[in-house]
Amino acid sequence: MKVNYNLLGFTFILVRYMKKLTRLLLPFVCFCMAATASAREITARLPKSKQLMVVVTDGWNNLQGKIFVFNRVNHHWVLKFSNAIVVGTAGLAVGDGIIPFNLPGAPVKREGDKRSPAGVFTIGTAFGYGNKKDATWIKDHYVCASDTLICVDDSKSAYYNTLVRKDTAKTAYNSFEEMHLKKDYYKWGLFINHNSGKVVPGDGSCIFMHIWGNAAEGTDGCTAMTEANMLRVLHWINAKNNPLLVQFPIADYKKLRKAYGLPAVKL
Template structure:
């Protein structure tokens, strides 16, 4: 074969590999099987307010569903423990810092004060004895448990009573929400009890969760499907731009 033809074939092959590389890389991502994605972006690491958008996977492409909605997060953002690899730059989430974890996370069970909710997601009807254990080093760290089942000593020191309406003067924050699976293996000190829940006001930061209006939560829970392996992404805008292609995220 003439040298020119060999060079042309090599050039075409290289071009094909470059074209296919993003698609091949996307199939290797830990969230490659996700067909629903909730995307939360904030202006910067110290921002407390952001935007939430929802997407569905269609023929290998993300399509936005519905319209953007306002959310509030914690006292800024910090890299959490999720599905993505550790990233450079920015703060790192730790217990008690009040920051919301950034990265890609599975969406876990829904929960609320009522016996049932309008959602296809697994749902936990909260009781007065349900706690999320935020005591770093506890064998139950970062888990929602019922004190009647695990014993009062097992939840000693836990500050996250899930029935906030009973334990916190009628607080409705956890009337409806879902678990953001940050630090699912309970790494000591990496942060615990991270949820999506209802906000107090549109400008009141959380202590690490992502909060929203009642209507936004209703829409999310009626849309989410466990069989679609939904994930939630939270990133500062600059990080979203930097990582969008490598992480196969929706176009902004």
């Protein structure tokens, strides 16, 4: 058989070249695969939800902002409505939500700092001054904020960051927040699951979405709006849709938005 030595030599050089190219490209390929896997892991951390509330402010120390309310339709977030809100008097701080965030330079939520928590949060019970029969339209668990209902903010108490009835609580607490006030702040509201599950003493407690005093009055750490807008949120929200609250300064929200599949918003 006649051997084509020119072709054989070319093949040998080509094989050596491909081996070198493979060695050069392998780290890049591995990096790309790791980045893709990392993106999948980030997305997987967000629970499936059909309802989303996005709250944004102009910065960590701003108390005024806006809420955007979305429904998920055919894998896309569709805006339902938006309105003005206020957050804590001192602004926002990184809180304890369903995803841990490490944002260099950002304040971290602490008990009594008058900052609202930034992050991604599930939604707890609805509450209000009316009896349950007055709130049958709410598609969520509902608690009547009677004179005996309190939220414990004593970080040393076993009831820290929970709603309890003063007449049934079995252990001590040294400080708490009344849930039935003379003003209408808690006439209608939602409990936000910040620092919930494995509660960390001192990381902040009793975070709500409720009625504001006015557009220039911040809260002690909650997110607030007009009564009409709070009622609109309560008519919209449905616990079966696993609603989420995402709350950040607008610049940080824009940096995180694509990685988490969140909708674009503008202040």
